[in-house]
Amino acid sequence: MSILVIGSVAFDSIETPFGKVDEVLGGSATYFSTAASFFTDVNLVAVVGEDFPDEHRQMLVDRGIDLAGLKTAPGKTFRWKGRYGFDLNEAHTLDTQLNVFETFKPEIPVRYKDSEYVFLANIDPELQLDVLNQVEKPKLIACDTMNFWIEGKRDALLNTLKHVDVLVINEGEVRQLAEEPNLRKAAQVILSMGPKSLVVKRGEYGVIMFSEHSIFATPAYPLEEVFDPTGAGDTFAGGFIGYLASTRNLTEANIRKAVVFGSVMASFTVESFSLDRLKQLDYDEIKARFKEMKLLSDFEPIV
Amino acid sequence: MSILVIGSVAFDSIETPFGKVDEVLGGSATYFSTAASFFTDVNLVAVVGEDFPDEHRQMLVDRGIDLAGLKTAPGKTFRWKGRYGFDLNEAHTLDTQLNVFETFKPEIPVRYKDSEYVFLANIDPELQLDVLNQVEKPKLIACDTMNFWIEGKRDALLNTLKHVDVLVINEGEVRQLAEEPNLRKAAQVILSMGPKSLVVKRGEYGVIMFSEHSIFATPAYPLEEVFDPTGAGDTFAGGFIGYLASTRNLTEANIRKAVVFGSVMASFTVESFSLDRLKQLDYDEIKARFKEMKLLSDFEPIV
Numbered sequence: 001m002s003i004l005v006i007g008s009v010a011f012d013s014i015e016t017p018f019g020k021v022d023e024v025l026g027g028s029a030t031y032f033s034t035a036a037s038f039f040t041d042v043n044l045v046a047v048v049g050e051d052f053p054d055e056h057r058q059m060l061v062d063r064g065i066d067l068a069g070l071k072t073a074p075g076k077t078f079r080w081k082g083r084y085g086f087d088l089n090e091a092h093t094l095d096t097q098l099n100v101f102e103t104f105k106p107e108i109p110v111r112y113k114d115s116e117y118v119f120l121a122n123i124d125p126e127l128q129l130d131v132l133n134q135v136e137k138p139k140l141i142a143c144d145t146m147n148f149w150i151e152g153k154r155d156a157l158l159n160t161l162k163h164v165d166v167l168v169i170n171e172g173e174v175r176q177l178a179e180e181p182n183l184r185k186a187a188q189v190i191l192s193m194g195p196k197s198l199v200v201k202r203g204e205y206g207v208i209m210f211s212e213h214s215i216f217a218t219p220a221y222p223l224e225e226v227f228d229p230t231g232a233g234d235t236f237a238g239g240f241i242g243y244l245a246s247t248r249n250l251t252e253a254n255i256r257k258a259v260v261f262g263s264v265m266a267s268f269t270v271e272s273f274s275l276d277r278l279k280q281l282d283y284d285e286i287k288a289r290f291k292e293m294k295l296l297s298d299f300e301p302i303v
Numbered sequence: 304m305s306i307l308v309i310g311s312v313a314f315d316s317i318e319t320p321f322g323k324v325d326e327v328l329g330g331s332a333t334y335f336s337t338a339a340s341f342f343t344d345v346n347l348v349a350v351v352g353e354d355f356p357d358e359h360r361q362m363l364v365d366r367g368i369d370l371a372g373l374k375t376a377p378g379k380t381f382r383w384k385g386r387y388g389f390d391l392n393e394a395h396t397l398d399t400q401l402n403v404f405e406t407f408k409p410e411i412p413v414r415y416k417d418s419e420y421v422f423l424a425n426i427d428p429e430l431q432l433d434v435l436n437q438v439e440k441p442k443l444i445a446c447d448t449m450n451f452w453i454e455g456k457r458d459a460l461l462n463t464l465k466h467v468d469v470l471v472i473n474e475g476e477v478r479q480l481a482e483e484p485n486l487r488k489a490a491q492v493i494l495s496m497g498p499k500s501l502v503v504k505r506g507e508y509g510v511i512m513f514s515e516h517s518i519f520a521t522p523a524y525p526l527e528e529v530f531d532p533t534g535a536g537d538t539f540a541g542g543f544i545g546y547l548a549s550t551r552n553l554t555e556a557n558i559r560k561a562v563v564f565g566s567v568m569a570s571f572t573v574e575s576f577s578l579d580r581l582k583q584l585d586y587d588e589i590k591a592r593f594k595e596m597k598l599l600s601d602f603e604p605i606v
Binding site for chain 2: 086181182183184185202204205206208214215216217218219222223224225226253256257259260287290291294295296297298299300301302
């Protein structure tokens with residue numbers, strides 16, 4: 001039931017109205033795999049530079065994450081610098097240094113090739129497809145992307161999407177990819193591109209998932225303190241795919257529960273900078289917040 | 304179980320990306336009472352000018368709305384002109400003509416005075432308080448307001464809020480009234496001002512309700528066509544208070560159902576200009592959409 005994730009491992013420098021950190025551990029594959037590791041085994045594929053410290057590597061290993069696919073390349077680790085205002089829904093990128101990521105060609109270790117669940121984090125859609133060509137038929141392929149690829153590599157992205165079961169992107173990206181302002185219509189356009197499900201991340205408003213015959217919406221857990229939204233989307237995906245992989249059950253009912261587990265994991269991540277909150281989390285807290293999510297959105301049916 | 308509503312009856316001129324209408328029937332009390340009339344009896348208090356046609360009056364009467372409190376004053380009916388872009392969450396006001404509303408002093412007809420449910424639509428908080436002084440102790444008082452009064456008549460508004468059970472406002476207004484960017488903390492501030500519940504309207508993202516010991520969130524019904532959002536908030540309030548009044552049950556479980564009925568009513572209103580969709584609506588359609596809302600947000604609990 002292991003998951004293969006390909007994405008970034010990075011150093012983030014972040015400023016929010018509540019604080020500031022320099023060069024803390026970040027990256028899509030880092031957030032994803034840490035979140036997923038609460039549910040199942042994770043095989044990570046990414047690249048870091050020679051400056052990546054053993055301490056971070058050890059943290060991931062301690063969470064049971066397989067780092068056979070974490071390559072160390074000559075040069076420096078990927079760096080991202082961003083700022084958030086009081087509207088925590090929007091990140092303002094101040095600086096991006098691709099460094100070792102610039103020439104990254106993913107190589108999937110032999111023992112990863114039969115991973116049953118695959119998550120293609122937000123990287124060049126050509127690399128995403130390259131990964132799919134290296135793995136045996138997985139049970140489920142999920143994928144993220146961003147405005148940069150939708151604009152700049154649309155054809156490659158559409159090609160990758162033909163092989164994807166679940167696309168996990170934010171609301172603006174849905175409208176941009178579908179070229180349609182109405183979300184429900186845009187979802188239909190995207191489902192015709194290949195994915196069987198579209199999971200739309202709406203930040204503090206939660207998640208809405210479109211499949212051929214159903215729509216599921218869940219609010220976000222309303223937090224008293226949103227400290228830093230960085231990594232929320234990848235953490236969501238980690239909880240979502242992690243729960244699906246751990247239960248090996250792709251029924252609609254189970255996918256809905258997985259969406260809620262993803263939302264729960266994201267709600268913890270944003271309580272601190274970097275992976276600080278996830279590092280201190282235990283499964284009982286996850287279960288307790290899932291139950292709070294049920295109370296939050298539950299109402300009686302009518303006859 | 305009748306409801307008293309005080310608010311505006313207006314002519315709206317509206318432009319959206321999907322069409323344009325001139326001087327159609329609008330106003331907060333109109334939307335509210337039409338929506339509520341699907342559930343219970345409504346007593347309307349408002350003012351119109353001599354230009355207000357019998358046809359509109361007849362439509363309201365046909366829905367069982369009592370117009371004893373609809374005063375006709377010398378002059379012209381209140382007019383609002385607005386425009387929406389593709390972001391239908393935000394109205395751009397082009398013109399407001401208060402006309403007869405400028406000198407409006409609400410007089411509550413004797414047979415309205417024992418109304419058990421009161422909705423104070425978005426008008427001057429001094430007039431809202433004036434209405435409360437004219438009615439016998441109602442079972443529930445709900446209230447709307449807007450940025451204009453939060454800025455310009457804060458003290459009067461805070462005075463009115465002391466008497467209000469449920470405040471129904473949008474998200475930006477919550478943050479502005481509480482002077483606190485975090486919604487959950489802002490809700491606590493507002494609950495300390497008097498209201499026992501705060502219902503936060505979030506447009507296409509649905510509704511979140513805060514009470515002393517519970518939070519309830521529901522997504523909006525995802526529509527393929529949002530034609531004109533005008534009146535959505537007042538229609539929500541009409542369905543919400545209408546259902547509560549018709550069931551005479553103020554338990555948490557019933558209030559949650561009322562929020563969903565309010566959301567359902569709002570989802571119909573935005574499908575057409577003016578009250579066009581509500582005029583053609585029947586109760587079976589309301590029930591069917593309530594059931595769709597249940598399917599939309601339902602997920603299994605964990606043990």
